[in-house]
Amino acid sequence: xxxxxxxxxxxxxxxxxxxxxxxxxxxxxxxxxxxxxxxxxxxxxxxxxxxxxxxxxxxxxxxxxxxxxxxxxxxxxxxxxxxxxxxxxxxxxxxxxxxxxxxxxxxxxxxxxxxxxxxxxxxxxxxxxxxxxxxxxxxxxxxxxxxxxxxxxxxxxxxxxxxxxxxxxxxxxxxxxxxxxxxxxxxxxxxxxxxxxxxxxxxxxxxxxxxxxxxxxxxxxxxxxxxxxxxxxxxxxxxxxxxxxxxxxxxxxxxxxxxxxxxxxxxxxxxxxxxxxxxxxxxxxxxxxxxxxxxxxxxxxxxxxxxxxxxxxxxxxxxxxxxxxxxxxxxxxxxxxxxxxxxxxxxxxx
Ligand code: 2RA
Numbered sequence: 001x002x003x004x005x006x007x008x009x010x011x012x013x014x015x016x017x018x019x020x021x022x023x024x025x026x027x028x029x030x031x032x033x034x035x036x037x038x039x040x041x042x043x044x045x046x047x048x049x050x051x052x053x054x055x056x057x058x059x060x061x062x063x064x065x066x067x068x069x070x071x072x073x074x075x076x077x078x079x080x081x082x083x084x085x086x087x088x089x090x091x092x093x094x095x096x097x098x099x100x101x102x103x104x105x106x107x108x109x110x111x112x113x114x115x116x117x118x119x120x121x122x123x124x125x126x127x128x129x130x131x132x133x134x135x136x137x138x139x140x141x142x143x144x145x146x147x148x149x150x151x152x153x154x155x156x157x158x159x160x161x162x163x164x165x166x167x168x169x170x171x172x173x174x175x176x177x178x179x180x181x182x183x184x185x186x187x188x189x190x191x192x193x194x195x196x197x198x199x200x201x202x203x204x205x206x207x208x209x210x211x212x213x214x215x216x217x218x219x220x221x222x223x224x225x226x227x228x229x230x231x232x233x234x235x236x237x238x239x240x241x242x243x244x245x246x247x248x249x250x251x252x253x254x255x256x257x258x259x260x261x262x263x264x265x266x267x268x269x270x271x272x273x274x275x276x277x278x279x280x281x282x283x284x285x286x287x288x289x290x291x292x293x294x295x296x297x298x299x300x301x302x303x304x305x306x307x308x309x310x311x312x313x314x315x316x317x318x319x320x321x322x323x324x325x326x327x328x329x330x331x332x333x334x335x336x337x338x339x340x341x342x343x344x345x346x347x348x349x350x
Contacts, residue, residue: 001030001347001350002028002029002030002347003028003029003030003066003067003343003344003347004029004030004031004032004033004064004065004066004067005022005029005030005031005032005033005065005066005067005068005069005340005344006032006033006034006035006061006062006065006067006068006069006084006089007019007022007032007033007034007035007047007069007071008035008036008057008068008069008070008071008072008076008080008084009035009036009069009070009071009072009076010034010035010036010040010045010054010071011036011040011043011045011054012036012071012072012162013159013162013163013166013328014071014094014328014332014333015036015071015333017328017329017332017333017334018069018071018333018336018337019034019045019046019047020333021329021333021334021337022047022048022337023046023047023048023049025337025341027048028341028344028345029344032047032048032052033052033055033061033065034047034052034053034054034055035054035055035056035057035061036054036055036056036057037056037057038056038057040054041054041055041056042054057076057080059083059086059087062083062084062087062088062089063087063088064088065084065087065088065089066088066089066090066343066344066347067089067090067092067340067343067344068081068084068089068090068091068092069091069092069093069094069336069337069340070084070091070092070093070094070095071094071332071333071336072094072095073095074095074096074097075097076095077093077095077097077098078095078097081093081097081098081123082121082123085121085122085123089122090119090122090123090124090343091122091123091124092123092124092125092126092336092339092340092343093123093124093125093126094126094332094333094336096128096225097125098121098123098125099125099127099128099225099228099229099232100228100229100232101121101123101125103119103120103121104119104121104123104124104125105118105119105124105125106125106126106127106229106232106233107124107125107126107233107335107339107342108127108132108135108136108139108233108335109335109338109339109341109342110136110139110140110278110279110280111135111136111139111233111234112139112233112234112235113342116339116342116343124339124343126332126335126336126339127225127229127233127335128222128225128226128229129160129254129327129328129331129332130154130156130160130211130222130225130226130245130254130256130327130331131225131226131229131230131233132325132327132330132331132332132335133154133254133255133256133304133323133324133325133327133330133331134152134256134258134304134323134325135229135230135233135234136278136279136280136281136303136304136325136330137275137278137281137304137306137321137323138150138230138234138258138260139233139234139278140274140275140278140281141260141262141271141274141275141319142234144270144271144274145262145263145264145266145317146262146263146264147234147236147239147260147261147262147263148240148261148262148263148317149239149240149241149242149260149261150230150239150240150241150242150243150258150259150260150261151241151242151243151258151259151260152226152241152242152243152244152256152257152258152259153243153244153245153246153256153257154211154222154226154243154244154245154246154254154255154256155207155246155248155250155254155255155256155257155295156211156222156245156246156247156248156250156254156255156327157247157248157250157251157252157253157254157295157327158199158203158247158249158250158251158252159251159252159327159328160211160247160254160327161197161198161199161247162198164197164198165197165198165199166251166252167197168195168196168197168198168199168203169203169204169249169251170251171193171194171195171197172193172194172195172202172203172204173204173249175192175193175194175204176189176192176193176204176205179192182205183205189202189204189205189206190202193205199247203247203248203249204249205249206249207246207247207248207249208246208247208248209244209245209246210245210246210247211245211246211247212225212245220245222243222245223243223244223245226241226243226245227241227242227243250295250296251299252295252299252300252326252327252328253295253296253298253299253324253325253326253327254295254324254325254327254331255294255295255322255323255324256322256323256324257320257321257322258319258320258321258322258323259312259318259319259320260318260319260321261315261317261318262317262318262319263317264317265316265317266311266316266317266318266319267311268309268310268311268319271309271311271319271321272285272309275306275309280302280303280304280330281303281304281305281306282303282304282305282306283305283306283307283309284305284306284307285306285307285308285309287308291307292307292308292322293305293306293307293322293323293324294324295324298324298325298326299326300326300329301326301329302326302329302330302334303325303330304323304324304325304330305323305324305325306321306322306323307321307322307323308320308321308322309321
């Protein structure tokens with residue numbers, strides 16, 4: 001039978017992308033129930049070409065639900081994912097609430113789909129968008145060469161900070177655009193752009209070496225997520241990972257520069273072949289023609305795009321790469337949908 005799906009957080013930034021994704025992917029679902037805070041209840045949203053009324057989050061909305069996706073803040077997931085499980089659903093959670101819980105698998109279907117069944121709490125977790133923007137490509141390279149260590153710098157889009165991040169960037173760009181002398185004196189951009197919104201420094205005409213919150217020894221929560229989640233997804237609890245997370249004035253699509261060291265020697269050509277044949281990865285790498293992926297060109301697409309692939313000059317077992325992926329699609333909604341589809345296969349023939 002076709003399982004029943006609940007989308008919790010259907011009216012949020014990721015929820016909206018989710019409805020689009022559910023409307024365009026192969027349809028494996030019976031009923032799709034849309035759920036949001038009481039404030040949004042009663043709204044009518046379109047999914048699979050049909051208008052569906054949004055229901056207020058309450059225990060009863062999970063009755064008869066087989067899979068419940070959560071695109072909501074951590075506190076909401078903490079409270080409600082266990083309720084969905086009690087009512088008989090498998091919860092697929094896109095918040096940070098359960099990612100490092102040893103009894104909750106952290107799944108990227110192209111890398112560790114088999115972990116979906118290993119869910120003693122009935123909850124499956126979706127990784128953070130920054131980890132997701134590189135891990136499909138890194139999983140493929142790990143299978144080919146054996147990963148030894150990762151050094152990562154992220155170039156993260158404003159939409160990682162939600163609608164407030166997007167609005168702040170647009171407002172700042174508008175204010176900065178009127179003065180063509182800006183950017184030539186310390187502090188002039190800061191004075192011109194006004195509100196900083198969720199960012200600790202101006203984002204328009206700037207780069208900001210900060211994403212997330214302060215954690216031990218000066219690392220940010222985002223940097224720890226890249227490290228800890230990569231280790232968990234790849235099943236390498238000791239993998240050395242150094243990450244620096246940076247926000248850039250891009251609306252949507254996170255980019256990463258990766259220095260990856262492997263157990264065996266690599267060549268750029270062979271790495272291109274490995275990545276080209278990996279599901280969910282597109283290689284765009286023709287330096288002679290100036291071809292490489294950029295956020296402005298790949299936003300709205302599903303794959304992880306990889307370019308600038310080079311063997312390291314000082315280590316034949318290391319690669320330098322540039323990659324980017326839409327942080328709202330593969331980075332959030334798409335991966336959650338893919339996990340849910342793996343769970344849906346369990347209902348085939350039942
Ligand atoms: C960010 N990764 O880009 C976060 C969002 N989950 O801020």
